[in-house]
Amino acid sequence: MKARLLVAAVLMVAIAGCGSDSGSGSAPSGQMVMATTTSTRDTGLLDTLVPAFEKATKCSVKTVAVGSGQALDLGARGQADVLLVHSPAAEETFMKEGHGASRLAVMHNDFVLVGPPSDPAKVASAGGVDQALQAIAKTKSPFASRADDSGTNAKELKLWEAAGIKPSGSWYIKTGQGMGATLTIASQKRAYTLSDRGTFLATKNLDSKILVQGEEQLQNPYHVIVVKHDGTNVGCAKAFSSWITSAPTQTLIAGFGKAKFGQALFHPDAAAQ
Amino acid sequence: MIPLSVALVWELIGRTAVVSLSATAIAMAIGIPAGTALGMLRFRGQRPVAAVVNTGMALPTVVVGLVVALVLFRNGPLGSLDLIYTVRGMILAQVFIAAPLIAGITMAAIQALPEELPDQLRALGANRRQLVVRLWLEARLPLLAAVMAGFGHAVSEVGAATMVGGNIHGQTQVLTTAIVEDVGKGDFTPALAYGAVLLALAFAVNAVLTSVQQRGAAWVQS
Numbered sequence: 001m002k003a004r005l006l007v008a009a010v011l012m013v014a015i016a017g018c019g020s021d022s023g024s025g026s027a028p029s030g031q032m033v034m035a036t037t038t039s040t041r042d043t044g045l046l047d048t049l050v051p052a053f054e055k056a057t058k059c060s061v062k063t064v065a066v067g068s069g070q071a072l073d074l075g076a077r078g079q080a081d082v083l084l085v086h087s088p089a090a091e092e093t094f095m096k097e098g099h100g101a102s103r104l105a106v107m108h109n110d111f112v113l114v115g116p117p118s119d120p121a122k123v124a125s126a127g128g129v130d131q132a133l134q135a136i137a138k139t140k141s142p143f144a145s146r147a148d149d150s151g152t153n154a155k156e157l158k159l160w161e162a163a164g165i166k167p168s169g170s171w172y173i174k175t176g177q178g179m180g181a182t183l184t185i186a187s188q189k190r191a192y193t194l195s196d197r198g199t200f201l202a203t204k205n206l207d208s209k210i211l212v213q214g215e216e217q218l219q220n221p222y223h224v225i226v227v228k229h230d231g232t233n234v235g236c237a238k239a240f241s242s243w244i245t246s247a248p249t250q251t252l253i254a255g256f257g258k259a260k261f262g263q264a265l266f267h268p269d270a271a272a273q
Numbered sequence: 274m275i276p277l278s279v280a281l282v283w284e285l286i287g288r289t290a291v292v293s294l295s296a297t298a299i300a301m302a303i304g305i306p307a308g309t310a311l312g313m314l315r316f317r318g319q320r321p322v323a324a325v326v327n328t329g330m331a332l333p334t335v336v337v338g339l340v341v342a343l344v345l346f347r348n349g350p351l352g353s354l355d356l357i358y359t360v361r362g363m364i365l366a367q368v369f370i371a372a373p374l375i376a377g378i379t380m381a382a383i384q385a386l387p388e389e390l391p392d393q394l395r396a397l398g399a400n401r402r403q404l405v406v407r408l409w410l411e412a413r414l415p416l417l418a419a420v421m422a423g424f425g426h427a428v429s430e431v432g433a434a435t436m437v438g439g440n441i442h443g444q445t446q447v448l449t450t451a452i453v454e455d456v457g458k459g460d461f462t463p464a465l466a467y468g469a470v471l472l473a474l475a476f477a478v479n480a481v482l483t484s485v486q487q488r489g490a491a492w493v494q495s
Contacts, residue, residue, distance in 0.1 A: 066457060073459035147442060149458045174442035176454035177435070185439045188347050188357055207348070 028235025029058035035072075035080035037151055038178040039109075040222075041065035043198035043265050045256055052252065053243055059236035067150030067178070075099055078229030082237035084244070086222045087151035094225065101228040102238075104245050105269040107253050108221040111155055113212035114183070114200055115141075115192035123192065124211040132212045133163040140171040142191035146182045147174035151220070156194040159217065183208065196220055198257065198265035221269065245270035277463055285467065286474055289447040292360055293428040294478070296367030300423050304372045305416065308379025309405060313391065323380060329373025334426075338433030341366040345437065358439040363447075366433040371423035378422060382415035383408060417486040421479055428475055448474070 040046050041063070050061045064074065068087035074080040076099045084106065085091060095103055113132055115123060121141040123132035136143050145167070146153040160167050173191055175182045179199040186193040187206040200210065212218075224244050226237045243249055250268035257265035311323055343349055345357040345365075356362035386408060394404050409416060431449035438445035440454060448471040455464035 066459075070457060070459035148454065149460075170443075173444070176440045176442060176446065176450070176457075178457075181435075181439075185358060185441070 027058055028233070028239045030060070030233055030236060031062060032059050032081045032233045032236035032240065033062045033064060033074075033079065034082050034084060034240065035064045035066060035070070035074040036084040037068050037071060037086060037222075038065050038180070039086070039152070039196045039199050040084060042178070042180050043202045043257065044260075045198070045253075045266065048252065048256055049244070049249070052249070053240060056243060057236065057239050059233070059239060061236075061240075067146075067148050067153070069149030069151075069154075072099075075225065075227040075229070078227065078232055081227055081232045081234070082240050083225040083227065084222060085151060085225065086220050087154050088221060088223075090151075090154065091223055091225065099228060101226040101234070102241060103223050103225045104241060106222045106224050106244055107250075107266040107268050107270075108219055109196050109198050109266045110213065111152070111194055111218040111220050112197050112200060112210045113192060113218075114186070114195055114206075114208045115211050116187075116190040117207070117209050118190075119211055120190075121192070126212070129159055129212055129215055129217055130163040133160060133165060136171075136192055137163075137165045137167060140169065142171050142173055142186075142189050143167065144173045144175055144182050144186035144189065144191040144193040146179065147176050148178070150178075152179060152194060152196060155220065159194065162217070179203075201257070201261045201263075201265065222266070247271070277466055282467075282470060284443070285446065285448050285451055286470060288360065288445075289428060289449075289471070290474060290478075292363050292434075292447060293367060293424060296364045296427045297371050297420060297424040299364070299368045300371035300375050300427075301420055303368070304375030304419070304423065305379050305409070307372075308376035308419070309383050309408065311376070312380040312383025313405075313408070326373055326377045326380065330377040332370060332373055333432070334370055334430035335432030335436070337366055337369045338436035341369065341433065342436040357437065358441055358445055360438070360445060363434055363438040363445060366437045367427040367430070370430055370433060371427045374426055375419045375423040378419035379412075379416060382412040382419065385415070386411055414486055417482055421482050424478060424482075425475060428471070428478075 036046065046063055046065070050063060054060055064080065068085040068090065071080065071083050071085050072087070072090055072094050075083045076094065091103060094100055113123060113129065121135040121139045123135050126132040126135045145156060173185070173189065175185050179195055180203045182193055183195055183200060183203045183206055185191070187208045224241045226234065226241050250270050253266050253268050254264060257263065311319065311326060341362070342357065344351050345354070345362050346352055347357065356365065390411065391404060391408070394407055399407060429449065431453055434447050434450050435453065438447065438450065440446050440450040448467050452464045452467045455461070455467070
């Protein structure tokens with residue numbers, strides 16, 4: 001009798017196990033952890049995308065919004081199932097090290113150099129990002145750096161390098177915090193800073209304005225990466241990757257922010273592949 | 274992995290100690306007299322005030338940080354003082370965090386003294402100042418506990434230090450905000466190391482205060 005019950009229990013567990021697994025044929029389900037960047041949260045994009053994805057599938061999404069560096073780190077340790085990040089160089093290393101199953105372009109937004117409306121270093125008329133950064137360094141005007149290994153921070157350091165400057169000194173303020181907090185600090189300290197356009201538009205109570213924008217160098221591409229690691233929810237991760245690059249979602253992304261900010265914050269890229 | 278910079282660790286220890294010890298000292302200067310007055314005097318509204326002080330003991334540090342930051346912002350009421358994202362601004366915020374604790378525990382300590390003690394001291398001819406000093410001496414053990422609690426709350430908080438200080442490297446970064454930053458970067462090794470250093474700092478300060486306290490205790494028993 002007891003033995004029979006045991007067999008029945010084992011069978012039931014086995015069957016249940018098959019059902020919840022992303023086995024062949026059945027639709028993926030369960031909880032999925034998405035590690036993404038603070039910019040997708042701070043702009044409100046996640047609040048639009050996540051419910052739509054959950055409605056379209058049987059997956060429930062837990063999002064962790066951190067810097068791109070930490071998001072990739074979470075992926076490498078198998079703590080996240082899917083990543084939505086913008087740090088191309090670090091992403092390529094991530095893929096090379098075998099942590100990712102796939103990496104697809106999703107969208108891009110752009111970086112802007114913002115600063116006090118009075119523009120003491122006259123960066124608006126400097127003639128480009130390189131010249132703008134050189135003017136900031138030359139006049140030792142305060143510049144707030146996130147200094148947090150985020151995608152934006154990586155971009156900022158690259159831009160300094162391109163401008164031929166090693167920023168240091170008391171004018172170079174390292175906040176070690178996210179984009180919203182850094183924009184607030186920059187505004188209060190009348191400092192310049194590099195921000196993605198979306199977070200700058202979405203952050204309230206700033207006394208700063210966009211001074212340099214629109215250059216090729218300032219593009220900010222986002223990729224979706226399906227993490228390759230034991231124990232991850234591959235089914236949902238793959239479903240998310242194909243869902244976010246699908247035509248309807250790309251249209252959703254293209255329209256995001258138009259009502260609230262009067263302009264699109266992200267530009268879809270998946271069609272170009 | 275980047276090895277820990279010893280110079281940076283010392284810088285963080287120094288700034289953390291300066292901020293929290295200064296805040297505790299100022300909070301003592303406010304909290305002990307205020308708590309004593311609340312414990313000794315009977316006046317209309319004493320109870321509600323005591324309830325407010327006791328609530329202040331549970332003041333969330335992020336709320337303190339938020340309010341102090343809003344007041345100190347450039348366009349805030351005290352923006353012209355230029356205290357936002359400075360060490361002095363952080364000290365101010367931590368005073369609001371430590372002072373209610375010190376006042377609340379002081380009040381309880383004074384009220385725990387024998388009820389007839391003030392009258393006896395007055396009968397012996399003590400004036401008000403002598404009376405208060407005598408009461409503080411009698412209550413010195415819980416008073417030192419109050420100071421330790423105030424320091425402990427100040428040195429361990431991260432919400433106000435982040436919002437008012439801004440975690441600016443080389444200027445306002447302290448051990449707690451450095452820990453949060455490193456965790457944000459997924460860099461757990463230095464975060465753990467800073468945690469250990471923070472504990473060591475708290476231990477050192479409390480060891481000094483405890484030795485003072487226990488010497489006082491031994492003196493009472495002899």
